[in-house]
Amino acid sequence: MPVIESVEAHDIRFPTSSTLDGSDAMNKDGDYSAAYIVVRTDDPGLSGYGFTFTIGRGNDLVTAAALQWAVRLIGRDVRTVAGDPGALYREFQSDSQMRWLGPxxxxxxxxxxAVMNAVWDLAAREAGKPLWRLLTDMTPEQLVDAADLRYLSDALTRDEALAILRDQEPTRAARVAELEARGGYPCYTTSAGWLGYSDDKLRRLLQEAVDSGYRHVKLKVGANLEEDRRRLRIAREVVGWDAKLMIDANQVWDVPEAVEWVNALAEFKPHWIEEPTSPDDVLGHAAVRRAVAPIGVATGEHGMNRVLFKQLLQAEAIDYLQLDSARLASVNEIIAVYLLAAKFGVPVCPHAGGVGLCELVQHLSVFDYVAVSASLEDRVTEYVDHLHEHFTDPCIVEHGNYVLPSRPGYSAQMHDASVAEFAYPDGEYWARR
Amino acid sequence: MPVIESVEAHDIRFPTSSTLDGSDAMNKDGDYSAAYIVVRTDDPGLSGYGFTFTIGRGNDLVTAAALQWAVRLIGRDVRTVAGDPGALYREFQSDSQMRWLGPxxxxxxxxxxAVMNAVWDLAAREAGKPLWRLLTDMTPEQLVDAADLRYLSDALTRDEALAILRDQEPTRAARVAELEARGGYPCYTTSAGWLGYSDDKLRRLLQEAVDSGYRHVKLKVGANLEEDRRRLRIAREVVGWDAKLMIDANQVWDVPEAVEWVNALAEFKPHWIEEPTSPDDVLGHAAVRRAVAPIGVATGEHGMNRVLFKQLLQAEAIDYLQLDSARLASVNEIIAVYLLAAKFGVPVCPHAGGVGLCELVQHLSVFDYVAVSASLEDRVTEYVDHLHEHFTDPCIVEHGNYVLPSRPGYSAQMHDASVAEFAYPDGEYWARR
Structure with a gap:
């Protein structure tokens, strides 16, 4: 039985600010980064890889924090850890001294x-399955045991969670087959719409998106209303009026300003406005939603935890829930959020992009369709064509779909050469600068 | 004109877990800690001191993060920094890479x-005033310029904030005189009520509190209902039925459990239930409040930022707002929360205790009474008799009142000997262990 022998934590930063990839009204110059964790066992063929995503400065803090959690794995039996990730998660969450720093x-x-992503990757590799398959092979009881339901019982009881999963259990296999037949899970692209791009580049990238089969595209807005109008006009010229056009303000507005600005862009028929205001503002999102309908409201990439999502649902504040695979505390918390969303009938359209988020969310979306929501209606998962070359099992997107991952794990492993080159501040790239 | 020449960040930890000081249902073994910042100028007589509070592990992460903010102060002119702390605060908050880690x-x-607390301490020392005096000598415009009003305008506009402050401006001096005449700002004590204490110790400490003039005492609850009943019975025996008896669950319950448990303790007529559930759960607190009235609901020591407090007020979720001087981003954010509370007519009863929080909040409560709320009704500030000996200007509590601080600054400076002894892990105390 393999035992966890050592852990590593790497501060990896990619110099994306130099090309304005990822530029938006709030985040003008991010260097897409990962706090990257490797969990090694005494079996040389079995390790776990996980990360969380940041945009540069402070990634050292996250890496240091992740290492403090990760060292507690050393000496543990892989089967025990992989067999009950919920127990491990609860042990970590019950460290009251660390909890104080959040909670x-x-x-x-x-x-x-980052650490629990590595644990889930390890569990999937140990089982010889891609993560989505590991999850969709778990019983409803196992899934609910893994899920973090603390603080949720006023909205979702354990029994309700079990009932949702049991309803879909008999037909799971049919939905896996259906996804494989249709070519994967539907996605949309943000690659075209960063604020820093010129009109020509915007037009070219939108055309490429349409040509590649995308029916949803997204543009960043919120820095300048007249420029937003010009760019949305270009977008509609290129993609037409049948495609869904989403807009994303990245939290730059107060609530009254959000309402005014979004309504000033209504003529372009946005499918949703994403992050209109502070990600913490449940009641603010509810107010915006009431005031901009029928434009939908979407948020979640900065949704800090399941308690925030519970309230967004209770307050009828969102039309689309955009959980983030690296901000929520891994699969344990994500299962709970998917179950909440199913209870409230709100589609989950995960946030992705950054570094490696697409690699993670492809597994989660398949899990949702197969085991939880059993619906593709109004569901589309973000895809951004950046930085996939650094991963050993990069996601594959074809004709606007994430092709189902087939290799064991959570697709979270980076190439050793990428780690060596972009480790901060001593990797080859940063040492050269 | 003095210039900031260097900064220091110290990880200071006090071994409070050994005596169960500070034990509650969530936090059983905290080592009260401070991420302590010193800002030195080229004038040997002028430095700024600030900190934030944690309970042990991870204090190194906070110290490292604080140093990353603090080094940006080096080389700046003290008058510029002290003359417009709002500009500095906004500069720091607009670092989008660091913002991503919260936001x-x-x-x-x-x-x-921690860093802005040191800046405000520096500003007060440079002006030769205690912080409360610095603030109550500022004009309404200066206070509003210093305040962080971002994301608040749906609940409090800049004009409304100015109007609140202008209403109270002409009578500020009278309220300062009144506080001095009455012996200070009213406080309550939590020193008696930690969960880890024996019944005899509980009884003795409660009697001491009553004998010292306290009319409010607080007990921790939430670990075991029968023990809570026994301890509350003892408390009522000692303090009688005229004193206010508060209870504090430190977030251990889900919402339905909170309602049930608090109502099961209603016979002891608690004045408030503090932290009944997750500190992030605005709607949960509102539900608890509706279900346990007339028992009041209080929360805020883990209130993460002003957007959370805005919603707690909008949702009518709380009867008492317990802001924390070291969790909110210093005076800039705290002014905003006081103004919100005044707008909604909710009393602010700051959280204190820990390390040095009492030293800070005494200034804030005086500011509130003199410049913002102009009311003492239902207002009482926490006091815990721990660790004051480590501060050069410790708070003075007499007859249940915080005596108004008179020395320049924010009372945040620790003795050099305390820093040397309790620095982690290399200070004398920890090196011995």
Whole structure:
């Protein structure tokens, strides 16, 4: 039986600010980064890889925090850890000294995400399955035991969670077959719409998106209303009026400003407005939603934890729930959010992009369709064509779909050469600068 | 004109877990800790001191984060920094790479609190005034410029904030005189009520509190209902039925459990239930409040930022707002929360205890009474008799009142000997262990 022998934590930063990839109204110059965790066992063929995503400065803090969680894995039996990730998760979350630093939010929480992502990757590799398959082979009881349901019982009881999963259990295999037949899980692209791009580049990238089969595209807005109008006009010229056009303000507005600005763009018929205001503002999102309908409201990439999502659902504040695979504390918390969303009938359209988020969310979306929501209606998962070359099992997107991953694990492993080159500050790239 | 020449960040930990000081249902073994920042100028007589509070592990992460903010102060002119702390605060908050790690919550946010606390201490020392005096000598415009009003305008506009402050401006001096005449600002004590204490110790400490003039005492609850009943019965025997008896669950319950448990203790007529559930759960607190009235609901020591407090007020979720001086990002964010509370007519009863929080909140409560709320009704500030000996200007509590601080600054400076002894892990105390 393999035993966890050592762990590593790497501060990896990619110099994306130099090309304005990822530029938006709030985040003008991010260097896409990962706090990257490797869990090694005494079996040379079995390791776990996980990470969380940041945009540069402070990634060292997250890496240090993740290492503090990760060292506690050393000496543990892989089967025990992999057999009950819920027990491990609860043990980590019950460290009251670390909890004080959140609780369950910010640096310690995303650091826990990195570590638990590595644990889930390890569990899937040990089982010889891609993560989505590991999850969809678990019983409803096993899934609910793994899920973090603390603080949720006023909205979702354990019995309700079990009932949702049991309803879909008999037909799981049919939905796996259906996804494989249709070519994968539907996605949309944000690659075209960063604020820093010129009109020509915007037009060219949108055309490429349409030509590649995308029926949803997304543009960043919120820095300048007249420029937003010009760029949305270009977008509609290129993609037409049948495609869904989403807009994303990345939290730059107060609530009244959000309402005014979004309504000023209504003529372009946005499918949703994403992150209109502070990600913490449940009541603010509810107010925006009431005021901009029929434009939908979407948020979640900065949704700090399941308690925030519970409230967004209770307050009828969102039309689309955009959980983040590296900000929520891994699969344990994500299962709970999917179950909440199913209970409230709100589609989950996960946030992705960054570094490696696409690699993770492809597994989660398949899990949702197969085991939880059993619906593709209004569901589309983000895809951004950046930085996949650094992963050993990069996601494959064809004709606007994530092709189902087939290799064991959570697709979270980076190439050793990428780690060596972009480790901060001593990797080859940063040492050269 | 003095210039900031160097900064220091110290990880200070006090071994409070050995005596169960500070034990509650969630936090059983905290080592009260401070991420302590010193800002030195080229004037040997002028430095600024600030900190944030944690309970042990991870304090190194906060210290490291605080240092990343603090080094940006080096080379700046003290008058410029002290003359417009709002500009500095906004500059720090607009670092989008650091912002990603919250935003505005968790490790980076409390680290910013430590640094801005040092900046406000420096500003008060440079002016030769205690912080409360510095603030109550500022014009309404200056206070509003210093305040962080971002994301609040749906609940509090800049004009409304100005109007609140202008209403109270002409009578500020009278309220300062009144506080001095009455012996200070009213406080209550939690020193008696930690969960780990024996019944005899509980009884003795409660009697001491009553004998010292306290009319409010607080007990920790939530680990065991029968023990809670026994301890509350003892408390009522000692303090009688005229004193206010508060109870504090430190977030251990889900919402339905909170309602049930608190109502099961209703016979002891608690004044408030503090932290009944997750600190992030605005709607949960509102539900608890509706279900346990007339028992009041209080929360805020883990209130992550002003957006959370805005919603607690909008949702009518709380009867008492317990902001924390080291979790909110210093005076800039705290002014905003006081103004919100005044707008909604909810009394602010700051959280204190820990390390040095009493030293800070005494200034804030005086500011509130003199410049913002102009009311003492239902207002009482926490006091815990721990660890004050480590501060050069410790708070003075007499007859249940915080005596108004008179020395320049924010009372945040620790003795050099305390820093040397309790620095972690290399200070004398920890090196011995």
């Amino acid at each position: 369950e939010k910010g640096v310690v929480h995303i650091a826990l995400a | 505005e919550k968790g490790v980076v946010h409390i680290a910013l609190a």
